[in-house]
Amino acid sequence: MNHLRVKVGLGSCGIAAGAQKIYDHLELIHKNNPEQWSLEKTNCIGICYSEPLVHIEFNNELYIYGNITPVGSEQVIESFLQHNTPPSAFLVYSTQLAASENNFINNQVKWALKNCGIINPEKIEEYEQMGGYQAVLKIKSWSSDRIIDEIEKSGLKGRGGGGFLTATKWRLAAKQNKKSKYVICNADEGDPGAFMDRSILEGDPHGVLEGMMIAGKAIGATKGIIYCRAEYPLAIKRVQIAIDQAREKNYLGKNIFGINGFDFDIYIKEGAGAFVCGEETALIASIEGKRGMPSKRPPFPAIKGVWDLPTVINNVETLVNIPTIINKGAENYAQLGTEKAKGTKVFAITGKVKKSGLVEVPMGTPISTVIYDICGGTADGKKIKAVQLGGPSGGCVPAHLLDTIIDYDAIIETGAIMGSGGMVVMDESTCMVDVAKFFLAFTQSESCGKCTFCRIGTLRMLEILEKITNGEGELEDLEILEDLALEIQSNSLCGLGQSAPNPVLSALKYFRDEFEAHIIDKRCPALQCSALIKYEIIADHCVGCSQCYKVCPSNAIESDANKIHHIIEENCIRCGACYDKCKFDAIVRS
Amino acid sequence: MHIEKKIKIKPQSTDYQVDIPDLEKIIIDCNGISGGLIPLLQRIQDRFTFIPPQAFKLIDKELNIPESESLGVATFYTQFKLNPTGKYTIKICKGTACHVQNANKIFDVISEYLQIKPGETTEDQLFTLELVSCLGCCSLAPAIMIGEETYGKLDDRSVISIIKEIQDRESK
Known part of the structure; x- marks a missing residue:
């Protein structure tokens, strides 16, 4: 009779923050009384800034503990077991109690991330318990047109940045009269500052596989390829586990799900590190084993793609939305968002922001709502200068335009682009x-x-x-x-x-x-460009502790008879080491 | 960080001892895989930590892929190394989030401490330094990856103590 379920958030980010140590520690204690509680794995739920996270399900309520240590998590579990009450220390989210991050989670609308941080991504049964693989069964007898019509009704657009209607791509590929076709999942998430796709692949790999199966059924493809960047070893591992489990259950292979004539199999292709391979034609070249250089379109990949066969290339987030759209109905998806941008969008919020993590909101939400209401503004209360959207292909939305809504056209008007979902917050100290x-x-x-x-x-x-x-x-x-x-x-x-x-x-x-x-002024207002800043020591604040002198790599600090330090201007290389070292605020930058 | 020249076209290590029969076997095993050149190079690198110069001639001989093509692919992708790498590759993330959280400083202290630049390996063959565009751990910025392990929320002190810990472990 396990009524206490303990789950540790083991995403890449969680592991880096120490979650594996917590899991290992809890595993040892768990052996002592395995009857009283259960220990499981899950992925990141998006509260990345409070990692590592321990989720506890108790009497049908969820409690998440964050910024926690192995010993701390042991104490939390003991408190549940011995006193039957949830402790309030380390609590960051709860469905029952007030907690610091309740707003962060409750203000989101989760479609793409609905399973992330909820299920154990390495267990197909847990995905199925959440309604997984029901969508494929639902469309079992649907015609290609009917599936594509449904996706068209949802208004889903490519979430990788292009914003092209998914249904249009599919229809073009479906029309091609070829025996062999491909569905490719583009998981070459190269935008620096974006990690939505990594989180989805690590947290809900079966969702992506199911999306690909439906795409395969719609266009008549028999093969699927997941092109994933090699920098995501955990994502690759989890997807491979998911593929193996699906094959075992005959969800991949020949006549899958017992549907006669529906052959579909998926394999992973590891990228070798080239940002340009996120571009469709370059990605195809890379899969074919060549240098990943783009080629002219048309012909579009939907007509002539991998090995000259019709190929549909969809982004991870796009694909993971597909099963949910089929299950919950396209109308319900289309109800969210604006006239031209339907549904939800996942953003990775990073930079000088208080709560950095993954956020999914309906299209049409103002950027300011995401930054201030959900993510709590800047970490140290400094003024936000701009928010960068779209990574190296995008641009900045300045502070006075932050009420711009999340919509492809509205964002383009500001000079930025929606992009794949990276949102980097910059404050006054960013140049x-x-x-x-x-x-x-x-x-x-x-x-x-x-x-x-x-x-x-x-x-x-x-x-x-x-x-x-x-x-x-x-x-x-x-x-x-x-x-x-x-x-x-x-x-x-x-x-x-x-x-x-x-x-x-x-x-x-x-x-x-x-x-x-x-x-003109040879001045960097944000005091970031090292060639344009100058360091000085305020004699009144200097206590002569010599710390700055010791740390200076270029012998640019000397002390006078009273042991007060000075900077020798011509020797200073402006590395800022003394500035960081000084505990008395005696060194100023100007 | 200045603009790094990331590609070294000329392999430098012709004197490096390479197990040729082993290399040959890997290449022959990959015969017939469509689009197999990249996975083949990945396998070779997994085995040797880099692509030995002999590999290109052998690929030409066994698989009939001209040297120009295989070398072209090997130099196009940042993953492939033409020189032996150390036991641990330190990947310093220079993604946007890390950049605005002072990743340059992390790079400076590591480079200073180990006395190597990106692409170089320490004399004891323990560490190779590399700059990567994004590790996808942006909420833990600034972050680095050593081997398959990711470390986040670093500062100039913690990063050196992590490296020292590995050095201590390895010297035992």
């Missing part, structure tokens, strides 16, 4: 020139080199930005930047090149004054 340079350095190094403007144009732009952050910029550089940006946008073949200049353009649009401060 926008430096951020623009950061993104451009990324796309520049990831450019495959096929198109001249992308290959060389981005390098020239990067050199100019380096020049500006080094305090050597000239005003006309800004015009050259804009000029180059437009050329790169219009002369590149694929999305990587076409969107590479976006972060720079949007920073120039809203934060031109910061660029000008770097160029």
Whole structure:
């Protein structure tokens, strides 16, 4: 009679925060009285900032304990067992009690993440208990058109960033009269600052498999490939476990689910590290074992894809939504959101924000609601300067536009893009020139080199930005930047090149004054660009402890007769080591 | 962090001892797999920690894939290394979230402490340093990965103590 279920959140993020140690510790104690409680694994529920997390189900209520240690979690369990009451220390979420993160969870609408952090992703039975694999059975006798009509009714658009109607892609592939077709799950989540797909693959791998099966049935494909980046070893492991379990139950293979003539199998293809492979045609080249370089469209992959066969490529989040749409009804999905953007969207909120984690909200929700109401604003109360959306292909939404709603068109109007769901919060201490340079350095190094403007144009732009952050910029550089940006946008073949200049353009649009401060005043307002800042020691605050002197790597600190320290300007390399070390606030940056 | 030249086209380690029969076997086993060049290179790297220069000639001989093509693929993807790597690869995340949370500092202290730059290996063959675009652990920024283990919420002190711990373990 187990009435106490203990689950440890073992996602990549949880493990990095120490969840495995908790699990190992609890496993040892659990051996002592295995009858009284059960110990299980689950994945991240999205409260990443409070990890590691221990979930406790007790009398049909859920209690989540966070920022917890192995010993702390043992005490929590003991309190449940001995006193039958949930302790309040470490409690972050509860369905019954008031807790610090109740708002964070309760303000979300979970479709794509509905199983993440709830089920054990390594057990197919738990997925089935949540209604898993019912959607495939529901569409068992449906025609291809009927399935695609249903998805069309839901209004689901590609969640990887393109925002293309999923049903349109499927219909085009379904029309092709070929015996062999492919469904590819694009799990090459390369946007720095985004981890929605990793979390879904780790937390609900069967949901993705079921989505692929339905796509396979709709377009008449017999093979599925999950193209996953190698940086996600845990996701690959969990998906492989899920595939093996599904094969064993004949949910994959020949005549799956006993449906005559429905053959479908899935295998994983590990990416080898190239951001451009997130682009459809490059991804196909990579699967075929070639350099992942994009090619011209048309022909679209839905007509001529992998090995020249019709191929539908959908993102992880798109696919995991499919079974739920079939189960709960397309109308219900379409009720959420705006006229042109239906359903929900998952965002990975990171950066200078208080509660960093995964958030799923209906389309049409203002960005400010996500940042302030759900994620609690900035960590240290500093003013938000901007929110970056869409990673290296996107742009910044400045603070005064944060009431913009989450909708493909509304976001494009600000100069950013919806992207795949990365939301990076930046406060006053973030230098926008430096951020623009950061993104451009990324796309520049990831450019495959096929198109001249992308290959060389981005390098020239990067050199100019380096020049500006080094305090050597000239005003006309800004015009050259804009000029180059437009050329790169219009002369590149694929999305990587076409969107590479976006972060720079949007920073120039809203934060031109910061660029000008770097160029004209030789000053970095956020005090980030090391070439433009100066360190000084305030004699009144200095106690002569020599800590700064010891840590200085360039012999730039000396002390006078009274043991008060000074910085020798010409020796200083502006590394900031002394600034970090000083406990008396005697060193200032200007 | 300045712009890193991430690709070293010329393999440097021709004197490295490679178990050729083993290499041959891996290559022959991959014959006939469609799109198999990338998985083949991944297998070779799993076995040898890098792609030995001899591999390209052997792939040409056994699978009829020209050296230019296999070397082209090997240099295109960041995963493939043309030089031996250390026992542990330290991947420093330079994703957006880590960048705004001062990942540069983490890079500086590691690089200073181990006296290696990205792509280089320590003399004792223990650590190789690498910069990666995102580890997907953004809420734990700044983060690094050593081997298959991820470490988050680092600062200049904790990161060095993690590395020291491994050094201590290995010296025993």
